[in-house]
Amino acid sequence: MNDLKKQLSGMISVYCDEFKSTDISGYEDFEFSDGFDRRMNRLLKSRKKVYYPLIKTTGRKIASLIAAALLMGAVTVAAYEPARNAVRDFIINIFSDHSVVLYAEAAEDGQAAKIMHEYSLTVPEGYVFDENESEITEHYIYKKYYSQDGTGVLTFYQIIENSYKGYFDNEYTVFERKKDKNGEEIIVSKADDYICVIWQDDQYVFELSGSMTESEIMDIYYSVE
């Protein structure tokens, strides 16, 4: 611990002591709303349910990705002719309470691979790019879009192929291997109204997620170029 940090450590007790001395008189009988409890219980319950041991064992080199999204509104996008290879290298491992979709050719430690080309997609009208939530790194690109009315979210990942690892709760998720209209293989996962499409090309794995129909998300899928 450097000197500055050591000195600042004295602030921890300042924050905690002040916080714990908060006067809650008047709130002793307060009950959180059902909506709040549902939201937070879902957070806590889900934490107990999924993924941690796997994450811990594979740890540092993986990017664990899954997107849950809400999307409303019509989708009208131009279709392109993207070059995609079959999803030949994906494996879906089914565990008792979750599934892992991963690229089969795991990278050797230290293997260099960087994003060399950024793919674009055409999002439905009314969606805006969320700069704060999106990330562009050497190894993955994560783009997040919100609908202007605040009710919809769309997420798109472009990841170097040997870094990809996605986690899905198979209690509610159904996986299908399909072919798009160009004959290219894709993986489609569905959970209620949430749908996710995963595919790859020569260099990257892509994941597109939203809460919408398969037809709607495939329109966006075809716009990726």
Place this chain on the structure above:
Amino acid sequence: MLAVYLTLIDEEDTDVFEMIYIKYKKLFFVRSMEILNNIQLAEDAVSETFFSLAKNFKKVHNLNPSEILALAIIINKNITFKIYNGEKKHLDYDDHEDLTEDSGDFSLEDTVEDRAILSAVKKLPGVYRDIIMMKYYYDLTVDDIVKMIGIPLGTVKYRLSKARQLLRKELKGCERP
């Protein structure tokens, strides 16, 4: 995105996370209520605090419970003010005087008395104290802070720069002989 956040929390961390939530959720709520005076908004502030903490837990999972609690307090306060400012449509938690960019270097610890920095940080307005802690104690990047408390990048940079200026001003006269 919930599942993403959750995958970023190691198993051994979950008890600390849950302990903080169960033990202190009402305190967080009361703190938010003191500012927002609105039950719905205060609940939103609390839930946003814990979702943010979950999302970023990987960055702080090695810290002890008190350190994580202190970070949650900082997150909660800043998110509460963000909500408050959004509701009031004006900013009470920031002033926006012209900002002189500083270098970003911060090596004052070499030139002042050992306890001076802690004393000076204690005297800072809360918003600047928080940003100093996030940056220099929790080693969070500006981008981390943006994501953690959900305010614009420019605001984070402004607060950080202003905090350094105030700290330097406060530390004048504290140099070692």
